[in-house]
Amino acid sequence: MSTQQRFTQALLSAEQTFPAGLFCHPDAESRFAVYRNNVFSSLTSALADSYPVVAQLVGAEFFAFMARVFIQTFPPCSPVLVNYGNAFADFIDTFSPAASLPYLADMARLERLRVEAYHAADFPGVGFEALSRFLEYPEQLHSLHLKLHPGTGVLCSSRAVFSLWAAHQGQGELAEVDPNHAEHLLVLRDALNVEVLLLSKACALFIQALQGGAGFGDAVCAALEEDNAFDAGPALALLIQKNLIIHAGLSEAS
Amino acid sequence: MSQYDINTPRSTRAVTHGLPARAGLGLKPDYFQPLAKGCDDLGFIEIHAENYMVAGGPFHYYLERLCEHYALSIHGVGMSIGAEGALDTEHLQRLNVLLARYQPASFSEHLAWSTHGPCFLNDLLPLQYDQQTLNRVCEHIDQVQNTLGRRMLLENPATYLQFNASTFDEPTFIREVVRRTGCGMLLDVCNVYVSCINHQWSTQEYLQALPLHETAEIHLAGFSEAFDRNGQRLLIDSHSAPVAAAIWSLYQQILEHTGPVATLIERDNELPGLAVLLAEARRAQAYLDNHGVQP
Incomplete structure (x- = not known):
């Protein structure tokens, strides 16, 4: 497995694994955590920017939890992040911890339409x-x-x-x-x-x-x-x- | 040596003269309206390329108006120059379209990787500095410069980890990339400081090893501070704080070597009111006006 493949898998793994042996610091694991935190916090912010009412409806802590699972399951596949989250509403439909808010997925659909309208030709x-x-x-x-x-x-x-x-x-x-x-x-x-x-x-x-x-x-x-x-x-x-x-x-x- | 200046027909090359040696600001939607009226404190604005890869709407509307008042720097954050895999040619084409539309005075990208396979990780991840990486980074920069028909600037990274298998130190690696590709350097002073503290390198030795004369733009930013589990200082390049005193002092020292260079106040998170950032821009401008001598 290549270095960047190991790095990527460890960044996205739900178990928060660490690619041991690659780095020359006595405490490489807490330093690696800086990158993991950057990845999840920046992508969570990108989602929160696109879905502000969804974030308000569930609160920051639950939103971060939901975003983390979404990011791990569907990491972005383009550097153009404005399109990231196209699959968020469908994900919310299947995300059982959010089942008590049956309107949440449609709120995400509404907010996705707003983002698309904002940037449309x-x-x-x-x-x-x-x-x-x-x-x-x-x-x-x-x-x-x-x-x-x-x-x-x-x-x-x-x-x-x-x-x-x-x-x-x-x-x-x-x-x-x-x-x-x-x-x-x-x-x-x-x-x-x-x-x-x-x-x-x-x-x-x-x-x-x-x-x-x-x-x-x-x-x-x-x-x-x-x-x-x-x-x-x-x-x-x-x-x-x-x-x-x-x-x-x-x-x-x- | 890069082939971009040999094989690219002149007619397809953007006519640019680089950024003015003035203070500039990273553009955020909150600042669209106040900056659209023009502002004497700023010589240029900088955008993240990927944010403007959209079809239409307010981003393009305001950017077109702002370009009437300021020189433009387009700063890529998603090209993944250091990726093990091939560059994303679709993304490179999107970038080409954006540059053709706005004809920016400068285009820059990072010495980092951010994609692996189909995954985009939205962070500037560190490279193992060895011969294989050097060859690959140079090939990728050649490809970018050839496609865009212009010289690009490469930004030094802020890093939290070093690889066991690295055989170059970071500034030597950058110097080699600049020498082989003919690209320019975007010197992020905050990144220099952050990396040097995090790895206990000497900032003086780091700067001496860089090709400072190839600096075509400078970034100034703040950082946040933490400690690793061994109690060692760990600075985070958060872009969420005012430019720190240590960064101003390093900036002043760098200007003595480079002379006046376009200088960006870089703030991406926890955005303050525009006036706060314009005050920082004026401070940078005062240093520029004095060629690095404390105003």
Whole structure:
């Protein structure tokens, strides 16, 4: 086994093993622990930066414990750490010590969408004028394809993750949130600001369908299946107002 | 000797003149807005390359505006120059794209390793200083310089362990790398101090063995202090404290050898208000203005 392989295995091992014999210090083990601490504390900080509400919900000590197991199981595979933690929400789903907080994994999903929105590519919205020529001809509207900004994310949760998240931003009282109430939300970036908005389930399904490449008509149908009173007007107005439509055409944009 | 200056067509090479011999600051998102207005205390800003390997959003928005006011240094923390395995060419290409976009005055990386196989460990890990490592580090630096079409600076590490099998001392190893690859040196004064205390080396001998005339940038930072189980002082390069008195004094001494060199106040953790760091930058600038003579 090579030196760096031994070093790496010892750094990440759950048993905190030490690659004896490599170093010339009488107390190499406590010095090796400095590197181990650097690895875990820097990666835990990176996760805490991406998942601040998850960290607040469980407290610093539990978060560090959960992060340690995650890092040992899924160490980063790229130096671009902004993407680290893509698998964190799925990990939390299976992390039994966190089972008493069934909304925790979806909170991680919400926070991941916020990170992705923040760093997503820049595209200008097409604006109402460019869309109006399609809206004037209802027969074309059905096959209208809307391409959404890459920073746009939809989350359908069986838990009240929007209300829980908002309460941690000083909006609403945490004690008044019923965590078992299903909520649907939209994460977006308008100019430089990331926003999180509460949606109806029908509206969430409408936007998800558009993201999946469905035409306007099919996306409306998906929403109507959930709620036969769904009105696409306000949903479309929201997408336009937040500059989320970056291309509109009668065929799916490449 | 590196081939980057022989085989790389001139037209593909970034036109750079290095960093101005002024004080600079590591850029953090907290400082985007106040620095975007311009600030006379700073001649340059430095970013960690990997943080800007994102598609868009505020990081690029502010960096583009800041580049109108300050020279830019791009400092890599993830290339793993000392890795036993091959360099990550995908990462090198991402770096190439970033450098092509911003045309920084300087690019630097570390004498360390941070990846093994598919794992990125997010720390600057120590190298065994032997002939095999020397050859490998030089090959990797050649590859980086050839790909980027420019000279890079190599930063000396802060270390907590020495390998039994090392056959070079650290400054001699660095001198050999600089001689063979033609890279420049980013002299981290805090790292010199931390390593010398941790291994009970003489800072004077360490500095004398380095090719100080190849110093193109200096880093100044604070450290935190611990003890190993034998009660020996163990300094940690934490980037979380003000520049220590011992570092200022070593800096002053180094400037007498190097003359004025671009000097970064490096703070990555426990960030204070911008004013605190600008005061440190002004102090470094005062040393630079006096060529190392105490202002």
